[in-house]
Amino acid sequence: MTNKYLFTYGTLNPEAELLNSFALPYKLVGKAFVFGKKVINSEYPAVIKSNKESGEKIFGYILEFNHQDDAFLKLDKYEEYYPGKPNNSLYLRELTHAYLTESQEKVECWIYWGNEKNPNLLKTTSSSDLRV
Numbered sequence: 001m002t003n004k005y006l007f008t009y010g011t012l013n014p015e016a017e018l019l020n021s022f023a024l025p026y027k028l029v030g031k032a033f034v035f036g037k038k039v040i041n042s043e044y045p046a047v048i049k050s051n052k053e054s055g056e057k058i059f060g061y062i063l064e065f066n067h068q069d070d071a072f073l074k075l076d077k078y079e080e081y082y083p084g085k086p087n088n089s090l091y092l093r094e095l096t097h098a099y100l101t102e103s104q105e106k107v108e109c110w111i112y113w114g115n116e117k118n119p120n121l122l123k124t125t126s127s128s129d130l131r132v
Contacts, residue, residue, distance in 0.1 A: 004068040005109035007034055007098040009060035010045035012075070012112070022078070024071045029062040031101040039114050046091065046114025062098055062109055072110070079112045089115050 011018045014028055036047040036058045050056045065071040072093070076083070080090035091112040098109050 003095060003108060003110060004065050005029065005098075005107055006063050006065065006071075006075070007032060007060055007096065007109045007111040008063055009047060009058055012078075013061050014063065022071075022074050024074065025066060026071070027064040027066075029064050029100070029107070031059065032062045032098040032107070033057040033059045033101060034096055034098045034111060036113070044090070044114075047111070048114050048116055049096075059101070060098075062100065062107055075112075081112065086115070087117060090118055091115055 006012075008014070008019070010016075013019065014026075019026075034047070035050050035052050035054065035056060037050050037054075037056045038058060039046045039048050047058045075081075076093060079093070081093050082089045083093075086092055092115050093110055093112050095108055096111045096113075097106050098111070099106055
């Protein structure tokens with residue numbers, strides 16, 4: 001795995017205490033957004049893809065991990081992402097483009113998209129700020 005950037009939202013953003021509990025050293029690159037829409041259920045915030053033309057944005061952060069293999073092993077487990085079994089995963093980790101809010105610079109990074117095939121992720125909402 002060569003990409004060390006992750007777009008975070010919800011419980012994995014740096015303002016939430018959960019990320020720090022993993023003891024993963026990271027650098028905050030900056031506030032950012034992706035094109036997507038929020039999906040909610042009773043337990044988890046999730047984001048599903050939308051296209052740039054929709055104008056739907058999700059705001060969060062880009063983090064840089066120096067030891068990305070270790071970081072993603074822990075984060076994949078937390079997000080219930082199973083690389084060999086995507087249909088059983090709650091989230092899917094994929095490369096996407098995020099945009100730094102201040103400069104609009106495009107950054108290729110990982111994101112945990114909500115798995116649209118998961119029946120627990122059905123209801124969408126118009127709120128785009130998932131920074132907790």
